[in-house]
Amino acid sequence: MIKGIHIKDLEPDDLPYLWKLGKEVFNTRTSFFHEWNAETLATIAASDASRCFIALRGRKPVGFLIGQEESSSTELLLTIYWFGVTPRLQEKGIEEELLRAATKKSPGEKEKTISVSLVPGSKESILLEKFNFTEKKQFVVMHLQQDR
Secondary structure, eight states: OOOOOOOOOOOGOOOHHHHHHHHHSSSSSBBHHHHHHHEEEHHHHHHEEEEEEEEEEEEEEEEEHHHHHHHSSSEEEEEEEEEEEOOTTTTHHHHHHHHHHHHHOTTOOOEEEEEOOBOOOHHHHHHHHTTTOOOOOOOOEEEOOOOO
């Protein structure tokens, strides 16, 4: 654990602070496939299957990880939609602590598969490789803008 940083489960009262932090983290770009938006965030956070964590420095939010689980008879799938840390504290180990919290296996829990959709070569994807995320599947997102 990093001195002065506490990781806890996200609570409904944390959402306004998390939204503001996410806008700061994703100010100019995001490496994640899922666009940072309030509706998706609220839907995931309100779900019984959410796996959402917030990193606090004192009482101030400085990082987050937003995910959701799906269960089958044989395995558990955790989809991580976003994770991030306030720019001035990035690459100080908070991202790793959030990932440890999300990937921690509870006693008796089914095998867990974890999925994150990112831009290849991003600093987030490089970090995940350090956590032994190995399988890479490339995908293409295409847009068509029609003349009006």
